[in-house]
Ligand SMILES: [Zn+2]
């Protein structure tokens with residue numbers, strides 16, 4: 001594994017530049033980019049079937065966007081309009097149909113057989129971060145419906161005055177980030193943390209632990225060269241890590257897709273004694 005001290009991380013001059021504390025990417029475009037990236041990363045990948053399945057779920061989310069509108073306000077740890085979320089889950093299952101990969105089929109059948117109250121309890125548990133209370137096999141689909149609704153609600157909700165607070169969790173919904181993104185374009189070189197629930201992204205300066213804020217003992221770990229698109233930013237102070245996905249290095253990269261396709265890096269970093277400080281919606285904690 002390639003390991004570099006934080007001195008290797010360039011520090012762009014952010015002091016004189018205007019920046020937006022919170023970004024909310026257009027959902028249709030985001031889902032389209034994510035699905036395309038998942039399909040591209042699936043080529044030759046050990047877990048190609050699962051990456052393509054995640055692409056299909058993402059495409060179903062995109063298709064259902066018009067139905068996800070007009071839901072209630074978003075609050076940290078609370079589901080906006082729980083009943084609507086379950087209706088969206090039904091529609092998601094309809095869209096995914098029955099032509100699904102063999103390993104997924106029994107879980108999908110189990111989810112279809114669940115009573116509405118049980119689905120609601122599962123989605124509620126996920127919304128509150130109680131991942132062990134929702135069956136792991138069906139959690140990503142429950143999450144996909146929940147996320148579709150929360151992401152839509154977040155775009156209709158007033159943006160909190162988070163200023164430059166650089167929080168460790170999403171200012172909109174309180175969820176831990178899936179990964180950091182180094183952006184290009186008008187936010188060139190800036191780091192934003194991406195929320196796997198409401199799909200908002202919030203600014204945090206680079207070369208600082210996204211979990212505890214310390215800059216004292218950071219390493220950037222990857223399997224490839226120092227120029228790898230995906231690296232794990234590990235912190236010797238809190239022993240946490242989260243991946244950094246660089247759009248400067250690959251303009252097609254996307255937080256959820258690139259993180260999901262590099263779970264082998266998680267195993268290696270966990271093997272070094274670090275604990276992941278966020279999660280992927282398609283690989284939820286058990
Ligand atoms: Zn959020």
Ligand SMILES: [Zn+2]
Nearest residue numbers: 209212235238
């Ligand atoms: Zn830390």
